[in-house]
Amino acid sequence: MIDDHLGLEILKEISRIASSTLDLDETLEQIIQIIKNKMRIDAIYLAEDPGNLLHLRASSGLPLEASGQVKLELGKGVTGWVAEHKCSLALPEAMQDPRFVLFPEIQEERFSSMLSVPILFDEACIGVINVHTLDRREFSAVETAIVETIANQVAGALRNALLFHNSQRLLKEQTILYDIGLAVQTTLKLEHGLWVILSGITMGEAGGFNRAMLFLLNEKNHSLDGEMGIGPDSEEDASRIWAEWGKKKVDLLNWIMVEADKDEFKHSRFNRFVRSLSFPLVGEGNILTETALQKQPFVVSDPHQHPLVTREFIETLGVEAFATVPLIAHETALGVILVDNRYNHRPITQEQLRLLTRFTTHASWVIENTRLFGKLLDTNQELLSTKEQLIEKEKLAALGVVSAELAHEIRNPLVSIGGFARRLEDKLRKVSAEHTGIEDLEKATEYSNIIHTEVNRLEQLLKNILLYSQAGALNLEEASINEIIDETISIFKSGLYGKNINVNYEKCDNLPALFIDRQKIRQVFINLFYNAMDSMPEGGELSIETRTQPESHPPDHVTVRIEDTGGGIPQEAFQNIFNPFFTTKSSGTGLGLSICRKIVESHGGTIHIVNNIGSGITIFIHLPLQKPADYYKN
Amino acid sequence: MIKVLVVDDEENIRLLYREELEDEGYAVTVAANAKEALEAFRSTPFDMIVLDIKMPDMDGIELLRIIKEENKDIPVVLCSAYGRYKQDFRIWACDAYVVKSADLDELKLTLRQVLSA
Numbered sequence: 099m100i101d102d103h104l105g106l107e108i109l110k111e112i113s114r115i116a117s118s119t120l121d122l123d124e125t126l127e128q129i130i131q132i133i134k135n136k137m138r139i140d141a142i143y144l145a146e147d148p149g150n151l152l153h154l155r156a157s158s159g160l161p162l163e164a165s166g167q168v169k170l171e172l173g174k175g176v177t178g179w180v181a182e183h184k185c186s187l188a189l190p191e192a193m194q195d196p197r198f199v200l201f202p203e204i205q206e207e208r209f210s211s212m213l214s215v216p217i218l219f220d221e222a223c224i225g226v227i228n229v230h231t232l233d234r235r236e237f238s239a240v241e242t243a244i245v246e247t248i249a250n251q252v253a254g255a256l257r258n259a260l261l262f263h264n265s266q267r268l269l270k271e272q273t274i275l276y277d278i279g280l281a282v283q284t285t286l287k288l289e290h291g292l293w294v295i296l297s298g299i300t301m302g303e304a305g306g307f308n309r310a311m312l313f314l315l316n317e318k319n320h321s322l323d324g325e326m327g328i329g330p331d332s333e334e335d336a337s338r339i340w341a342e343w344g345k346k347k348v349d350l351l352n353w354i355m356v357e358a359d360k361d362e363f364k365h366s367r368f369n370r371f372v373r374s375l376s377f378p379l380v381g382e383g384n385i386l387t388e389t390a391l392q393k394q395p396f397v398v399s400d401p402h403q404h405p406l407v408t409r410e411f412i413e414t415l416g417v418e419a420f421a422t423v424p425l426i427a428h429e430t431a432l433g434v435i436l437v438d439n440r441y442n443h444r445p446i447t448q449e450q451l452r453l454l455t456r457f458t459t460h461a462s463w464v465i466e467n468t469r470l471f472g473k474l475l476d477t478n479q480e481l482l483s484t485k486e487q488l489i490e491k492e493k494l495a496a497l498g499v500v501s502a503e504l505a506h507e508i509r510n511p512l513v514s515i516g517g518f519a520r521r522l523e524d525k526l527r528k529v530s531a532e533h534t535g536i537e538d539l540e541k542a543t544e545y546s547n548i549i550h551t552e553v554n555r556l557e558q559l560l561k562n563i564l565l566y567s568q569a570g571a572l573n574l575e576e577a578s579i580n581e582i583i584d585e586t587i588s589i590f591k592s593g594l595y596g597k598n599i600n601v602n603y604e605k606c607d608n609l610p611a612l613f614i615d616r617q618k619i620r621q622v623f624i625n626l627f628y629n630a631m632d633s634m635p636e637g638g639e640l641s642i643e644t645r646t647q648p649e650s651h652p653p654d655h656v657t658v659r660i661e662d663t664g665g666g667i668p669q670e671a672f673q674n675i676f677n678p679f680f681t682t683k684s685s686g687t688g689l690g691l692s693i694c695r696k697i698v699e700s701h702g703g704t705i706h707i708v709n710n711i712g713s714g715i716t717i718f719i720h721l722p723l724q725k726p727a728d729y730y731k732n
Numbered sequence: 733m734i735k736v737l738v739v740d741d742e743e744n745i746r747l748l749y750r751e752e753l754e755d756e757g758y759a760v761t762v763a764a765n766a767k768e769a770l771e772a773f774r775s776t777p778f779d780m781i782v783l784d785i786k787m788p789d790m791d792g793i794e795l796l797r798i799i800k801e802e803n804k805d806i807p808v809v810l811c812s813a814y815g816r817y818k819q820d821f822r823i824w825a826c827d828a829y830v831v832k833s834a835d836l837d838e839l840k841l842t843l844r845q846v847l848s849a
């Protein structure tokens with residue numbers, strides 16, 4: 099069936115292909131086409147990285163669906179034997195040979211004889227060419243030699259195609275990495291940078307994995323926490339996404355930037371699933387934590403056999419074959435990336451792994467950079483707020499001096515105006531008591547009353563401004579908070595009673611004495627009680643509670659809780675209530691709460707308000723038990 | 733009748749205080765500055781002195797020092813539009829300190845307390 103002449107013709111054509119076409123699959127296709135036309139060669143098997151499986155890559159006379167499906171293990175069957183022993187085998191009675199294994203997909207039972215020749219390349223067998231005949235046949239030495247020569251030519255063609263393929267791949271890889279690097283540098287949000295990288299890992303033309311999961315080290319909890327998952331939610335989703343990617347032959351960088359901004363990935367079921375995972379770093383390790391701890395990648399082709407992979411792990415993550423790589427920056431592990439090919443079941447190739455490590459280097463940079471950037475932002479923020487605080491302090495000091503002088507100058511005329519308005523009112527009242535029914539006289543009495551009430555208000559404002567500007571100067575003495583609250587309650591007693599407000603005071607009995615300025619702390623409660631009263635014109639509950647904290651011994655501060663049922667504060671107003679002069683009341687000065695805060699803070703304490711819109715507010719005042727530092731005294 | 737000397741540089745205030753205190757039953761003498769005040773203080777025995785702080789020439793605190801040096805038993809009530817003098821150690825020499833207000837009730841109460849002490 100094969101003679102010298104035919105052999106030469108075949109060789110000529112094959113060498114032409116080998117020197118012209120460079121794409122691997124195309125080369126194979128053309129070679130098989132020639133052989134099919136000229137002689138009956140039935141199958142070319144090629145070994146793939148990582149090496150121990152032979153794939154049927156091209157064939158003629160074999161069922162079409164066999165191509166790509168059939169995988170032979172090295173050493174298995176005649177083909178496998180040839181591949182392993184790297185020498186040709188001619189079998190007139192193929193089925194009788196002990197090495198023969200029947201592969202139903204190939205329907206080999208139709209054939210009688212078989213010639214199997216290895217394709218050798220740099221001492222290694224990279225494939226096998228099989229020739230089958232329906233009739234029984236003794237292959238001659240010449241025939242064997244011709245097929246071997248063809249195999250050599252094929253090897254040469256393959257070598258070229260492979261080199262081309264590799265350089266193409268490297269080029270593409272460089273472009274993709276460059277694009278991704280650029281995309282990463284242009285995003286400052288950590289999650290966007292990570293998304294870009296994980297997308298790169300899963301994109302068909304780059305890493306090509308079906309799914310990628312990122313876990314980051316949580317130093318506080320000593321765990322590896324799921325941070326992000328990129329991949330289809332399901333098999334249908336997978337084919338849809340890959341089809342879309344196939345169509346998108348757009349600029350990769352652009353595409354990445356646009357997609358990252360959409361934030362859509364966050365809502366995928368898979369992402370949410372990954373984010374719900376957490377693996378403790380202490381105790382019994384698993385493959386993820388070991389990847390991080392040993393700073394080493396793992397490739398797991400059969401998870402059921404792997405000592406670091408539990409059944410539970412396989413089931414939770416739904417993995418078959420998978421790989422893990424650590425993210426490392428400055429020699430410390432930041433996290434782990436896990437990848438697999440869950441949907442197309444392709445084995446993980448060396449090429450994919452190599453790309454993966456390059457992507458993870460990028461990911462480590464991203465994380466490290468964002469962290470550094472975050473630190474920079476924090477420091478900057480700190481500086482800014484310190485500056486603001488300084489300005490605020492200066493302003494207040496200036497306000498203090500100015501307001502004291504101003505208050506003095508304003509107060510004197512006010513005293514005259516108000517004082518005489520009172521006298522006027524008194525006199526008018528006396529006169530109208532004697533001469534009833536004179537309308538103008540009654541009006542005049544009313545007017546002078548208005549003058550003195552308004553003067554009262556101005557005086558209150560002055561007093562508050564002065565209090566505010568002097569709130570920091572303390573006259574410290576040992577005093578009991580309970581006593582001060584008792585005093586304040588008794589000052590307010592009739593007012594509260596008149597407004598139908600119930601006072602409920604839960605006193606902590608063994609409250610230690612505090613070093614405080616009595617007057618000023620009393621002022622705090624006075625202001626707060628006024629506010630509470632104003633908020634409950636129709637009556638309500640005012641609850642006060644004192645206690646030490648923390649409840650375990652020794653406590654380090656005293657907490658006073660004051661709660662009203664005045665309906666709380668509208669959200670827009672709430673953020674302003676501590677601002678000097680902010681008020682929602684027609685006759686308020688808006689200094690009440692700012693004075694409270696100043697006084698409490700000058701004692702080294704804190705005040706904060708929990709606003710329950712619709713029910714009321716709760717004020718918490720914490721005062722330290724130890725003497726405030728001297729710093730606070732002026 | 734209890735004799736009170738009121739020292740203030742503002743005429744309206746003097747008038748207001750005189751009328752209010754006279755209504756309370758005091759015999760009131762007024763002085764517009766430290767010089768007038770010292771003349772009155774040295775010529776007439778008073779039961780009590782009400783002193784403004786901020787005045788031209790000599791302020792109330794210096795006047796307080798002179799008065800107390802000459803007669804440490806005479807009660808002196810400082811009555812000023814300043815709030816912060818409460819923190820000034822030099823006013824410890826006085827018997828009471830009242831912040832000026834259109835409402836004179838606090839002053840009147842203080843005068844009664846100081847006299848009965």
Ligand SMILES: Nc1ncnc2c1ncn2[C@@H]1O[C@H](COP(=O)(O)OP(=O)(O)OP(=O)(O)O)[C@@H](O)[C@H]1O
Pocket residue numbers: 562625628629630633662664665666667671675676680681682683685686687688689690691692715
């Ligand atoms: N207990 C409260 N319930 C509801 N709103 C409150 C309460 N306390 C304060 N507020 C709101 O906070 C604003 C600021 O309070 P702050 O005490 O500083 O000034 P003010 O009460 O308006 O004036 P002033 O204290 O001079 O009477 C109030 O005008 C009010 O709107």
Ligand SMILES: [Mg+2]
Pocket residue numbers: 625628629686689690691
């Ligand atoms: Mg208030």
Ligand SMILES: [Mg+2]
Pocket residue numbers: 740741742784785786787
């Ligand atoms: Mg004056």
